[in-house]
Amino acid sequence: MLDINYIRDNKAKVEDAIRNKGEEDVSVVKNVLEVDESWREKVQLVDGMRNESNVKAKEIGKLMGQGKKEEAQAIIQETSALKEKVKEHEEALNKLKGERDDLLLKIPNVPHSSVPVGATEDDNEVFKNWGNINKDEWRKPHWDIVERHGWVDFERGVKVSGAGFPFYVGAVAQLQRALINYFINEAAQKGYTELQAPYLVNEDSARGTGQIPDKEDMMYVIPRDELFAIPTAEVPVTNFHRGEILAEADIPKKYVCYTPCWRREAGSYGKDVRGLNRLHQFDKVELVKMVKPEHSYEELENLRKHAEGLLEALELPYRTLLMCTGDMGFTQSKKYDLEVWSPGQQRWLEVSSCSNFESFQARRMQLRYRNEEKKTEIVHTLNGSGLALPRVVSAILEAYQEEDGKVRVPDVLKGFIGRDYL
RNA sequence: GGAGAGGUGGCUGAGUGGCUUAAAGCGCUCCCCUGCUAAGGGAGUAUACCGUCAACACGGUAUCGAGGGUUCGAAUCCCUCCCUCUCCGCCA
DSSP: OOOOHHHHHHHOOOOOOOOTTTOOOOOHHHHHHHHHHHHHHHHHHHHHHHHHHHHHHHHHHHHHHTTTHHHHHHHHHHHHHHHHHHHHHHHHHHHHHHHHHHHHSEEEEEEESSOOOOGGGOOOEEEEESSSOOOOOOOHHHHEEEEEEEOHHHHHHHHHHTTTTOOEOHHHHHHHHHHHHHHHHHHHHOOEEEEESSSEEOHHHHHHHTOOOGGGGGOOEEEGEEEEESTHHHHHGGGTTTTOEOOOOSSSSEEEEEEEEOOTTOOOOOGGGGGTOSSSEEEEEEEEEOOGGGHHHHHHHHHHHHHHHHHHTTTTEEEEEEEOOOSSSSOOOEEEEEEEETTTTEEOOOEEEEEOOHHHHHHHTTTTEOOOOEEEEEEEEEEEEEEEEHHHHHHHHSSOOOSSSSSSGGGGHHHHHHHOOO
């Protein structure tokens, strides 16, 4: 959610942001300003009437205390009429407030000036390339490798839950657990606090990080208990401090959290969902930061470098994309995607997405800190995957496979797995 | 899930319809006093929104778990919900 005062002062900028993010109709900006204008007029009117009514109620109290009942009765008559009037205007006031807030929630975050303007993924900028991509023709895609060894059981996953809910068996289950531990350890070493978070969240939390109203369809819903299965640890972790005012000394807050993630992924098909490429349930280690506004872009670069460092340590070639305005999503102001090279499929797979939300999420959830002047200020929130598991597993299986079918264990994981081959 | 008791500023805690502008204490900030590991005095100390102002500030409104209701007036009375504690039940 943007600051209404910002929208008032930067109408054209906000309209451009909406267009650049791929929405043609920008009338929401004009609408919200008009509704806000009427709301503010109404607030003044109603506050004035409430003031009058409060003053009179106090007089009545005084007179009653002195036993002057008749004089009190006269004023009660006056205020009864006033009360009716206040009630009428209050209804209009609440309606305007609701309209204003609904409209505000429909306005996307404004992209940072360093973000390329573009419509589709073709307009994303390749920010960085690391490693030499492997084009060996004998390399098999990971679904062949896991089938040969019985490492992932898709069929039984379908039986038990449905498509997109595989079982990991034996060595790959172990590999995945090793990666989770490795990722968490790396973050903890860099000062992130490890968190274990709820996997089900309430509606306020889903709204706080912007899944509602924008991306409602991505989530699994448990209607009976009014809960949502988290699509990413971003949701519980960013909401951890919702509604709080943090002390200046307490920020930056840095959290690392492993969770499974559930996504409905409606409308996916074909090679995109083959094997482990896209699942309804997958594991992810997530990094979340809450920082002072003046540091958020510096912190975004640190976040990106941290995620890149994990792929480098695993010796997996990757590229980093700077997402263009049209491909970056509703809530972000700047976003990098990390894509690992999948040598068995000869394609890039997204394994991390590092974003700065500036104050967009924090304003919704009223997450603030007290600055040097003792004034409250909205913090900036960031998050990034570090990293998403199944695609890293795929890349490892494909990159570390040998011609005889064996798969080597990456050096940094040997301590967790205790042998040289899976 | 059942029964009972509760939810009040950063914390403790008083407050059964109007002299409450939420007492008092603790903590914190600033000032004053004080030649010695101490103590005393004074002032201040929530959040959001609206308005005035160049700014410092000032005025108004709302908020005593949340949302409704009764009333001229609600922390206080009524209804619904949420949460905490105690006991029982269930349970890894």
